[in-house]
Amino acid sequence: MATTDESISPDRLYERIERGEGVSVLDVRDRDEFEAWHIDGDGVDAVQIPEMRFVQAEIQGTTADLVDDLAEPITVVCARGRASDEIAGQLRDAGVDAVNLAEGMNGWARVYDADELAIDADAEVLQYRRPASGCLGYLVVSGDEAAVIDPLRAFAGRYVADAEDRGADLVAAVDTHVHADHVSGVRAVADAADAAAWLPAGAEDRGLAFEANLYEDGDRLRVGDADIEAIHAPGHTSELCVLRVGGTLFSADTLFLDGVGRPDLERGADGARDLAADLYDTLHERLLDLPDDTLVAPGHYGDADEAGEDDLFTARLGDLADRLDALSMDRESFVEFAVENLSPRPANHEQIVAANLGRDELPDEEAFEAELGPNNCAVADAG
Structure with missing residues (x-):
């Protein structure tokens, strides 16, 4: 799967990192999962904000505030690409340039x-x-x-x-x-x-x-x-x-x-x-x-x-x-x-x-x- 307006394939993300492009990654898994294993590399700015905080932010109308420190576009990541897809959509609705990593970390593990x-x-x-x-x-x-x-x-x-x-x-x-x-x-x-x-x-x-x-x-x-x-x-x-x-x-x-x-x-x-x-x-x-x-x-x-x-x-x-x-x-x-x-x-x-x-x-x-x-x-x- 290539890049679309709403998602980016793991291979395409890897190509961006390899070219030295600045890549912002928002990981919405739990803290222990993120600390054990996450997307890294030269030029990668990866932060972890759990999914639950976005649920609360959507109610309060403060979704964009959660990612103030991340440069756009933002790639949103979870384990399998489902929760991150919803959060990427929530960010876009709030005016943030965000895409979902298709298949999440499982997809990332298939990059070779x-x-x-x-x-x-x-x-x-x-x-x-x-x-x-x-x-x-x-x-x-x-x-x-x-x-x-x-x-x-x-x-x-x-x-x-x-x-x-x-x-x-x-x-x-x-x-x-x-x-x-x-x-x-x-x-x-x-x-x-x-x-x-x-x-x-x-x-x-x-x-x-x-x-x-x-x-x-x-x-x-x-x-x-x-x-x-x-x-x-x-x-x-x-x-x-x-x-x-x-x-x-x-x-x-x-x-x-x-x-x-x-x-x-x-x-x-x-x-x-x-x-x-x-x-x-x-x-x-x-x-x-x-x-x-x-x-x-x-x-x-x-x-x-x-x-x-x-x-x-x-x-x-x-x-x-x-x-x-x-x-x-x-x-x-x-x-x-x-x-x-x-x-x-x-x-x-x-x-x-x-x-x-x-x-x-x-x-x-x-x-x-x-x-x-x-x-x-x-x-x-x-x-």
């Missing part, structure tokens, strides 16, 4: 963008990004074959179509680890494209309950003329493997542009210190030994991250080593930092992990609902 990532290997790479959660995924195309890294189930068909558009068959769907913030698309992609589903071998120790191809440290998955090399990188989870194609490192939930992976989602608070220590070893003994000009392509981006001039969320490893305080800490300080600076866990993370292991079969719509909200897989840098 991609840009090409230039790398120094025999491959073309697309970086996918989901602005609602900061999830990043990657399509690696080499010759007439393609592989997708960390796909989302909600967009399984998108990867197949993008590979076909580039004259390639999608032959592999690869997860770097058992995700806790979104429902994996490896099986859905494998079914849609008759491709192979790949997971780290350690997923079996976590209770993997469906048939998949397993890879481990040092293995290479051949896609066209390119090799995808696995490097075991425990810390965020025990089985996690980062993946390397030429000079590009797909760092998953190990290293981000603004921090490192959280260590508590697999074993809870009791096991977080051990995994935090593993993460320190992974960073210092495996990743930071790679060349400084290695291009780091993470599994998520955060609110504080800014895309570069090419609209991609990447950074050189040497720059991250210089910039992130977490990477210059000693082991003891790092462990303390990693376990003492945890944000709330991703919503429904236990249910999502069970689904990603194949131990709980979630229908598509339930899977989509379960992953709504921020990813919260990072420990933000101390700097």
